[in-house]
Amino acid sequence: MTTRITRPGIASALAAAALFGISTPLAKLLVGDVAPVLLAGLLYLGAGACLLAWYGWRRMRRTEEAAAHGPFTRADIGSLVGAITAGGVLGPVLLMEGLARTAAASASLLLNLEGVLTALLAWLVFRENVDRRIAAGMALIVAGGVAVAWKGGAIAFGSGSLLIAGACLAWAIDNNLTRHLSARDPVQIAGLKGLVAGFTNTAVALSLGAPFPHPSIAAAAGSVGAVGYGLSLVLFMIALRHLGSARTGAYFSTAPFLGAGVSLLLLHERLAPLFWPAAGLMVLGVYLHLTESHAHSHEHEPQTHTHRHTHDLHHQHAHDFPWDGAEPHTHSHTHAPLLHSHPHFPDIHHRHRHHNSAGP
Numbered sequence: 474m475t476t477r478i479t480r481p482g483i484a485s486a487l488a489a490a491a492l493f494g495i496s497t498p499l500a501k502l503l504v505g506d507v508a509p510v511l512l513a514g515l516l517y518l519g520a521g522a523c524l525l526a527w528y529g530w531r532r533m534r535r536t537e538e539a540a541a542h543g544p545f546t547r548a549d550i551g552s553l554v555g556a557i558t559a560g561g562v563l564g565p566v567l568l569m570e571g572l573a574r575t576a577a578a579s580a581s582l583l584l585n586l587e588g589v590l591t592a593l594l595a596w597l598v599f600r601e602n603v604d605r606r607i608a609a610g611m612a613l614i615v616a617g618g619v620a621v622a623w624k625g626g627a628i629a630f631g632s633g634s635l636l637i638a639g640a641c642l643a644w645a646i647d648n649n650l651t652r653h654l655s656a657r658d659p660v661q662i663a664g665l666k667g668l669v670a671g672f673t674n675t676a677v678a679l680s681l682g683a684p685f686p687h688p689s690i691a692a693a694a695g696s697v698g699a700v701g702y703g704l705s706l707v708l709f710m711i712a713l714r715h716l717g718s719a720r721t722g723a724y725f726s727t728a729p730f731l732g733a734g735v736s737l738l739l740l741h742e743r744l745a746p747l748f749w750p751a752a753g754l755m756v757l758g759v760y761l762h763l764t765e766s767h768a769h770s771h772e773h774e775p776q777t778h779t780h781r782h783t784h785d786l787h788h789q790h791a792h793d794f795p796w797d798g799a800e801p802h803t804h805s806h807t808h809a810p811l812l813h814s815h816p817h818f819p820d821i822h823h824r825h826r827h828h829n830s831a832g833p
Contacts, residue, residue: 521669
C-alpha cells in the first residue's frame with residue numbers, strides 16, 4: 474500500500490526524470506557547436522534565469538505558492554554551497570566533456586549510475602532506510618540500463634564513460650545535500666544553483682578562450698537548460714521532500730532510458746538488441762517501488778519548521794494566531810514528541826534511524 478503523501482513525490486520524480494532524460498540528447502546536438510564547459514554554463518544560466526524570474530514574479534504577486542515554504546537560513550548555506558559545487562559546477566562540466574566523447578544513447582544509459590550512487594550515499598553515509606524491495610527495484614532498473622548498453626558481449630568504457638560516471642557521482646552528492654533543503658522553496662534553491670553554477674562555468678570557459686556561440690545557439694542551450702535542468706530540478710526537490718534521496722534517485726533512474734529513446738528518434742541511432750527487454754526490467758523495478766509498504770513503530774522527536782500542511786496525524790498543534798480553519802495553510806509550527814506506527818517513507822517528517830535498514 475502507499476500513503477497519500479507519496480503520490481506527489483512519485484509523480485514529481487518521474488516527471489523530473491522525463492525532462493532530464495530528454496535534455497541529454499538535446500545537449501548532445503549542441504556539443505558540436507559549443508565548447509563543453511561553456512555549454513554547461515549556458516544550460517545552467519538558462520535554468521537559473523528562468524527560475525529566479527519565476528520566483529520574483531511569485532513574490533511580486535504575493536502568490537500562495539510563494540509563502541508555502543520555510544525561509545532560507547544560515548544553517549542551509551553549507552548544504553547549498555556543497556550542492557552547487559558538486560551538482561552545478563562539477564557535474565555538468567564532466568557530463569558535457571563526456572558527451573563530446575560518447576554516443577548520446579550510451580551516455581544517456583550511463584546516467585543510470587546517478588540513481589545508484591544517490592541511493593548508496595543515502596544508505597551508507599546519510600543512513601536513510603533502503604529495504605530489500607527498494608534495493609531489488611533499483612537493481613532491476615540498473616539491469617535495464619546495462620542490457621541496452623550491452624554490445625558484442627561486453628560494455629566498453631572509455632574516457633567519455635569515466636567522465637560521465639564522475640558526473641553521476643557529483644550529482645549523487647548534490648542530491649543528498651539538496652535533501653536537507655527540500656522543505657525550502659524549490660524554485661528559489663534551484664534558481665540560485667543554476668545562476669551561480671551558470672556564471673561560474675561560463676566565466677571559466679570564456680577565460681580559457683572558448684568562443685561564444687551564435688545567439689540562436691546560446692538561446693537554444695538556455696531553453697534546454699530551463700526545462701531539462703531547471704524545471705527538472707524543481708520537481709526533483711519536491712520528490713525529495715516526499716520520498717527521500719534513495720527512492721527519488723530510483724525513480725529518476727528511468728531518465729536514461731527516456732533519453733536513449735529520444736536519441737534513437739532525433740539522432741537516428743540504431744535500436745539496441747535488448748532495448749525492449751530492458752524497458753521491461755525498468756518497468757518492473759519501478760513497480761516494486763510503487764507498491765512498497767514500509768511500516769514500523771517509530772518515534773518523532775520535537776521539530777520546528779515551516780511548510781504547507783493540513784492537520785493530519787503529524788500536525789496536531791495549537792495556533793498562536795487567529796485561524797479561520799482553512800487548509801492547507803503555511804506557518805511555523807512545532808511537532809511534539811510522538812510514537813506511533815503506520816506506513817511511511819523518508820519524507821521531511823520521517824528521517825529517523827532504523828535498527829535494520831536492510832530489512833523488509
